Amino acid sequence: MSDLSGPAPVLALGGAAFDGYVRVAEEPLRAMFTLRGDLSAKALKNAATGLAAVDMPGQGQVALNGEHCIAWMSPDELLVMTPWDEHAKALGQLDATLTDPALNYTDVSQARALFSLSGPDGLVREVAAKLAPVDLSPAAFPAGSFRRSRIGQVSAAIWMPAPGRIEVVCFRSVADYVFTLLRDAARPGSEVGLFG
């Protein structure tokens, strides 16, 4: 499905980073696949867990193991990520597992931009909470939570791999917009102290 003989993929913003009161950084390329179908179907579960080597996440959750993860996107959609160097292998694996026409996948690796916010837990939550209409308090959004929402005016997904770190994925076409918003929200002197 993907032409690997083309030019080498480049990041949307060339790995831009900003050190504010939390660090905002564009993350290195990851292989990302959208899997669509009945989430209780064995073949779909096998395809996802086979790639990421983690268990299936619950509703509104992400199952993580380093750069490998499975995120629950909607009642019939998963987002599976692996390190970029496993991209070609993953494509072959998905083609072999998802033979049922009602279960399918799309390679969205180069359709997305991925950012991270890292720093003290409360401040990282605060920067994300400035931009998304989501309750990001530690009680409502513990590590392992996954939430699709909006950042400013565009759709994005936010999840928390570990305390003190939030990852954000958005469409690549709006990468610059999202990075600018995140950078602005993390500007030193603009701390709110919302989460202590």
Place this chain on the structure above:
Amino acid sequence: MLLLECPCCGQRGEETEFHCGGEAHITREGPGADDAAFENYMFERVNPKGVHLERWRHVHGCGKWFHAARDSATLEVFGTYAAATHRPPEELLETIRAKRPGFKWRELA
């Protein structure tokens, strides 16, 4: 501000994460319908002050359509329910009757 809970993904969000799809439970008249029925389907909408039933889409979230029952004056949301249904679930109607005694919305009461 409306606080809606998407019945498909279980996320609770405020209205900017969603998109309103207009009045709920409208029968789509086909080519065999008479003019009056088609006009009713095409143009006639209620605009109540009080209980209102609408279609909503979780546009920045899971992307699914659903129904919501709310008060157009106070913005209280009574509940949300699945898209694939012709009328609200009975429990939701009970909730609305308890909170707004004597309410009437089209043929529902």
